[in-house]
Structure formats: C-alpha cells, structure tokens
Amino acid sequence: MKMVFRWYGAGNDTVTLEQIKQIPGVEGIVWALHDVPAGEEWPLDRILEVQKTAHPYGFHIDVVESVNVHEDIKLGLPTRDKYIENYKRTIEKLAQVGVKVICYNFMPVFDWTRTNLFEKLEDGSTALFFEKAKIDNMDPFELVDQIASNPDLTMPGWEPERLKHLPQLFQAYRNVTEENLWSNLKYFLEQIIPVAELHDIKMAIHPDDPPWSVFGLPRIITNKENLRRLLKLVDSPSNALTLCSGSLGSNPKNNISEMVREFADRIAFAHIRNVRVYENGDFIETSHRSSDGSLDISEIVKAYHDIGFTGYVRPDHGRHIWNEKCRPGYGLYDRALGIMYLWGNWDALERSKKDA
Template structure:
C-alpha cells in the first residue's frame, strides 16, 4: 500500500504567532522548523536542537524536516574562510543526527532568501497574497539601489515602466518597497540597509553563475559524503524567483541546474526540495516533467501555486489554481511513490508542506511571517489533502 504524503507545517519557534496548538488543528503531523536565533555559519549545539525537538514532540508532532541550516556567505562567495564554516555545518549535521533528525532543506541563494515586492497584495476576494512585481523590482534596482550596469540588463520598455512605477509611489510606499525587497531570512526581522546590500554586491562582484555553481559543488563534495555517513538527506531548495535579480546570479533555477547539482556528487543524500511555487514563477519550467525525470531525488515537497504575468511579474495564487497544473504535479508525485515501491525503496511517505498561504478570515488579526498565516495554509493543506486522496482513488 502506498502511504500518504507526510503532512507538515512550517513553524518559526516560540515567537511565531501560529502556535503548535493551532497547527494541531490543521491535521498536520510533522513540523518543519529551524533554530532561527542562531546566526548563519554558527554551529547548532546538541542541547539547543534537543530543546526545540522536545517542545515539538511534547505537542504531539515529529520534527520532520529542518528548514533551513543556512549557508554562510563565505561558502557561496568562495573565500578563504569557507572551510571553517563548512566544518561548522558538518558539526551541526552531526548534532542533528544524534538528535534523530535526518532531513535538511537548504538553499544557495546569494544574500537574500526569497524576494517579493509586495507582502499585502489584495485579491478580488480581499485575501492578502505575496507578489513579485517586475516594474517595482526594476524601479528599486535602477533608481533606488542605482546598481552599476543595471541599465544594461533592462529593456527601454522595462526602464520606462520602472520610472512610471517609481513616480507613482509616496515616500512611505518607497520606504516599504525598500524594506520588502531587502528583507533578510525567514524567521527573522532583519532588513538590510541600502549600504549593507551594496557591500554584499561588492563581495559578489567576481562571482558569476559559473563561479557560484563551482562553489556549490565545493560545498556538496565536502558535505554530502558526511551527510550520507550520518544518514541525513540534504535537499536543496530552488531559487525564488528562479532567475537572476539585482545583479546576483542564480544556480538552482531550472531542470538543467537541478540535474547538474545531482551530478556534482551522486548519493542518496544529495537530493532536491521540489518547490512548485519557486520553479513555477518561470513558465519554461516543466514541473510535471521534472518530477518524472528527477523524482527519485526528491526528498521534500513545497506545494504552492503562482499566477504568472506577461512582464515577469507573479503573485501567489490559491494552491489549486494559478499557472501550475497542481493536478499533474500531484499525480506525478504519486506516480513517483509507486516507482519507489516497485524499486523496493522505503522512503515512500515524502514530507510535504503547503507552502505559503493567503491571509484570510482572522489571519488578519495576527502579525505572522509573510506567507505563513495559519488559516490560509490550512485551506491549502485541505485542498492538497483532498487532491491527493482523489488521485489515489482514481489510479
């Protein structure tokens, strides 16, 4: 019998307005979390890991996936200090393994995690969604950040649209755009200043896509053999959005990149997080095809949807609507489960979480992390749960 996907919810710890008691009512059985209070590059101690794990288990959950053990920028840039931070990373993996945690999601995006321009984009039903508005990011890049050589990366039409957009903003709206684009890592309130971000761009001045991919390969060759020895599955998250922005390269943006990463060090420990929202922001990404061809390497699922627009903009749609065919995605995942069963694999129950969610109903009464409202994600989880059940009954 093919087991259900493991239904999980992301939780940001005790400071998260979405409590474990609230998550319990969604039907999720697994928690996806990280020690967000520990700086990127520092080692997670066994005592800190066990403290978080105890809170989760005492509430009736399993800590299913770590998301994320963030990678220090020196590793991405390839500085002399990277070996030190790789050793710290390995020590964290060892401590996670000792605590019985065996799956780590991570990303290799330079400086910024996922990037949006609007955190309160209102839909026709007045639900609040996250949005990436291409003219807004161009306005920020060209006229606020004033990045060197930026004009060469935008067409005349894009430059004109950016200027018109910037001219439409009040001073407060301009400040909000800056703070939204330069937000730091999920689970933190960190926002870079313009000068701080420019300093990072200077550090990345010699790091193009080829160099960044080489640095990722260096990291994987050091980490994956050790993770395999520990019994930990590493699963890289795609870039969000899956194309270069603000002069920073992207190396986890499409099927070719994902294939390259798998081939950098072939191991069951070297796997993928399939994020249908991140990959779905680029219409050239054939997500059902990626599942068909690379499904054996998928360890973790982020299921959400985006609605793409002609100019490269997108907003986060309901989980079963938008530009990605979620029926085809779920059918592909279930087909992959059958393939694993036939191959004698035991990792059939893949962890899945409803990634992001609209603010709806009383979500507006809570200051949750962007995309991580409880009722909106509950709605998404319920829809995905029903879709999974329907397809399984059908086939």
C-alpha cells in the same frame, strides 16, 4: 506522502502547535534555529529544546528548514572552510534527534524576493507579490527598507545581520559569475555530503526564488537542466532536492510535474503552492486551487502519486485571509486550506487506484 507544517517557534510565530495539531494529516513540524547566524554551529541544547517542545503534540522534527549557508562559502573565500566545519558539526547534532532532511539554498545575498508582502487579490485577501519592472528599476536598499518595516517577526533570508552588511556583499559579488557559483557549490557539497551520507540525512537544496537573476546577482538553481547539473556535482542520494512548485513555477517555462517524474528518486522534500504568472513577468501567490493560479496543482499532486512519493510535503506559502495577522505568507488559515486541497487530490487518486 508525509505532511508537515513550517513553524517558527514559540514567541516567533502567530501559529501555535495546538492549532497545527488540529490540521488533519499533519505529522511533523518544519523548523530551524532562526536566531543562530548563518555559519555558526547550532547548539545541541537548543536542538533538544525544539524536540522536547514538539513531542507532547506527537510531532516529529525530521525536517529542518533551513541551515543557512554562510556567504563566504558562496563566495569561495579562504574563510569558507571554518564555516563548512561548523556546518558539518551541525549536521552531526541534527542526526542525534532523528533529522532526515536539511533544506538549504545557495542564493547570493537575498533569499526570496518580493516587491509587496500584502498585495490585494480580487477576493479581498492579500498575498506576496513580485513586480518585475519595479525590481528591474529598484535600488535593492529600497527593498530592505520594506522588509525592515515588518520588525515584529523574523523574516528568514532577510536576517538583520545579513542586511547590515549589504553594501559589502554587493561589492564582493561584483565579479562572481554563475560558473564561479557552481564551483563554490561543488566544493561545499564535496565537503558536506559524506557527512550527510554517514548519518542518513538528505541535503535538499531549495530552488532560487524567483528562478532568475535579481539585482544582477548570479542564480543557478533555476530550471530542469540546472537541477540535473546540481545532482551530478556529487552523485549521491544525500545530494537531494526540495522541489518547490511556486519558486520554479514563477517561470512559465518550468514544467513542475515533468520535474517530479524525472527527479523522483532525488526529491526529499516537496513545497507545493500555486502562483499566478502574468505576461509581463509579474506573479502573485494564490490559493492552492489549480484554477486560481497558473499551475495545475492537481496534476503536480498526481505526479507525486504516480511516482509513489513517500517523502515530506508542506503547503508552503499561503494568502492572508479572514483578517489574520501573521508573518507574510505564513498564516494558519490558508495553509490549512492548502493542506486539505492537497489531501483531497491525494485521497481521490488513492480511491481511483483501489477502484481500478
């Protein structure tokens, strides 16, 4: 596996490239142009600037997360073709700097959803938390206010230009069903996958987080059956997956290691993290250690090892530990610990294979 680390860019991240360089086994950064609004074509000079910044540290920029999909595409509006053309041109430009994987999602309106960005765990650390009953009874605009109270760093999936159009977006989605969303996703993939194929790029869709309807909005990338359906919409190696253990794992019915084995040849990017799921549907993110959450991370890593996974992996979210002030879920310390836990599992499996 190729270990990478998500980085939000100089001036927009509390973590520096110098610090990332000191984490054993990290070979690349996962990046994006977070200030470019969804639907706009990415400027080549800005892309080259990221490459130039990463190069002195020996990091590749093979993985982009994310090139966001404009809401008009998800809604299937006549204006979608303009935004799809911009997306195609962005793919072509990313290919010029050697990008191999583009992570994206197809979640309407909201990206990831949580009710508390800093819920306290037993050890005194804090982590992202989802309280199901609160969401079920919450006005979505209350959630926007909470996100807006953390203005110092951008929150991908909660960009200001998206939030200011929230009332209109909810109105637009009022009659959009899951089948409508599937149809609109198929249209999008039929347009962009040929471009991705031409440039040997994998379009790796990220699961919905959490993997169920939130605020009545349709969500479709939620379970094994739907992943199968997604891959058949356009049957191409470039139509691929970002398999996120934490997003899918917040539903106890989802067996992550089973998915790894079934979709082995279509997983381009792996997000590995743990989550503790409660009987009432709440969940909180924990350390990567298997015993700290509801997911058997060791078994998930074993599944990747068993299939001979050579794709890209990142530790995904982490807790906020040792008084670190950072973007929620994206500090240095716990993600670095997570990487070492993943490497420890991987190295033990490698040793066992040699000794067999």
